[in-house]
Amino acid sequence: MAEADGSLNPYLRAREAFRDAVERLGLEPAVYEILKQPLRFLEVAVPVVRDDGSLAVFTGYRSQHNDALGPTKGGLRFHPSVTADEVRALSMWMTVKSALLGLPYGGGKGGIAVDVDTLSEREIERLSREYIRAVSLIIGPEKDIPAPDVSTNPQIMAWMVDEYSRIRGENTFGLITGKPLVIGGSPGRLEATGRGLIHATRALAREMGLAFEGATVAVQGFGNVGSVAALLASRAGARVVAVSDKEGGLYRAQGLDLDRLLAYKRDHRRLAGFPEAEPITNAQLLELPVDILIPAALENQITAENAPRIQARIVAEGANGPTTPEADRILFDKGVMVLPDVLGNAGGVTVSYFEWVQNQTRYYWTETEVNERLETFMTRAMTAMHRMHARYGVPLRQAAYLVATARVAEAMRVRGWLK
Structure with a gap:
């Protein structure tokens, strides 16, 4: 039984996700009793x-x-x-x-x-x-x-x-991460979330047998995460056909020139008016016939109303909570793979960990070293999540909770927290 309608309260929603994971994994009830609250x-x-x-x-x-x-x-x-x-x-x-x-x-x-x-x-x-x-x-x-x-x-x-x-x-x-470089910040932190998103998306595409090179991509949101993801997707060989900001979007079937578009945005502080693409709305962007859709703007963009019209094979969440629980179920039933935000935008906390390690050791890495380690961590997490998805037949979001809950439960068990 649900404790309450979790969709109305993020805390209750998080509790229910842990309850489901504990029950699916067959863990002792004490695991949930500890995890249900801070x-x-x-x-x-x-x-x-x-x-x-x-x-x-x-x-x-x-x-x-x-x-x-x-x-x-x-x-x-x-x-x-x-x-x-x-x-x-x-x-x-x-x-x-x-x-x-x-x-x-x-x-x-x-x-x-x-x-x-x-x-x-x-x-x-x-x-x-x-x-x-x-x-x-x-x-x-x-x-x-x-x-x-x-x-x-x-x-x-x-x-x-x-x-x-x-x-x-x-x-x-080492108290805080995300600091300026001059007092111990890490190279690569600014681009880490968008970069990590592309690493995870490419790893998921490989699991699905989808070639990333040549895949069509649409990106909703052209801020720090979306713009970095779009640029790196293009550099990895994908064809970015659409992007958008809060005012609306741009579409070009042959693919957008991301370097020229980023230069235009720097000069004009907006996407509107870019001459090498046709304007579209944010709603239209979500429903384009692309291989990969990256919602990297606001929460609750893919809902029960528009989920049936989503044509992408992969929805890679760069934003927090862009897909509602009802839409999640619809997409799963359609065979659309949703790369959940809990992994999709985890590049930031991963490079924050790298920053903390560097602070603790007083030894600082190059940006190339940071980026290489980020790819390793994102790809490894994607593999673990996808295996759990295949084992239990659940969406990737639930699979993420299963992987995490199993690891935390094991740590609590060996530390003697569970009797």
């Missing part, structure tokens, strides 16, 4: 002195879901919609992502309910430093490692690692 959850008040001298107090959170495999790891977002249950759910998904990739991490996540557009840069700095002070007792390079997420960036990470280093009285660059 091991630790902290809610803090974050006071900030505004530039005008007034005081504002914001609510912040840090969730540490499970640390059986290692310190918890996950992003920190600043957004007015941040809630306790959202942060709990995101930390649970980070456990799945890290375990699936074989990273020595558990899942963590943090957030502050704040609209950063209403703050000055100095106020954002004060907010960042106050948050780190508030959570400093439960984070650290061997405890819990934050990273950028929605509305946070390398500069905010730099302020945070500086504040923590002041508290500790020593440089502690």
Whole structure:
């Protein structure tokens, strides 16, 4: 029995996914009892002195879901919609992502309910430093490692690692990933999510017997993830026939010249008006007759309404949650393989792990070394997930939970957590 309608609450939805995995794997009920909620959850008040001298107090959170495999790891977002249950759910998904990739991490996540557009840069700095002070007792390079997420960036990470280093009285660059290069950031981090997505997609295509070279590709969303994925897909021999941003898309059956398109976007800050393609809508892009569809924009783009018209053989999720649960079922029944976001956009956390390793050893790799290691990790995770899919006959999203839950359960068992 479902505990509730998980589609209405991300936390309940994550709990149900773990329950299903535990039951399919035949694991002891105690595994679910541990995984159904964070091991630790902290809610803090974050006071900030505004530039005008007034005081504002914001609510912040840090969730540490499970640390059986290692310190918890996950992003920190600043957004007015941040809630306790959202942060709990995101930390649970980070456990799945890290375990699936074989990273020595558990899942963590943090957030502050704040609209950063209403703050000055100095106020954002004060907010960042106050948050780190508030959570400093439960984070650290061997405890819990934050990273950028929605509305946070390398500069905010730099302020945070500086504040923590002041508290500790020593440089502690391994506290946080996604930092500027000059203080221990990793080469390749900016492109890691889009690059990892293409590595995973190519690996899935191989499992399906689909030649990536010559395959047609449509990419919804032309931000950091989508633009990198489109460019790398083109360089790998695929034919990118359509891309889009929030204003709409472009289509060219013979394939788009990505270098010229990226140059046009740099000059015009938009895709509209590019002369070498015809305009299409975002809705039309999703339903094009292509081999590979990459939704890399917003959540809930493929729904029960348009899923029957999706013609792609692979839907490779670069965005978080672009496919609804109802659409997932429809696509699976149609034989469309959905590469889930939990792996599709895991390149970021994988290179974050590389950054942490480099910080801990004080030995830094070249971008080529980072990219080679990223391909190894993404391909290996894809293989493990696809094998679980074949063994249990479930969609890849469920297979990802099966792989991750089995690994976390094994770690809990050998550590003596399960009696």
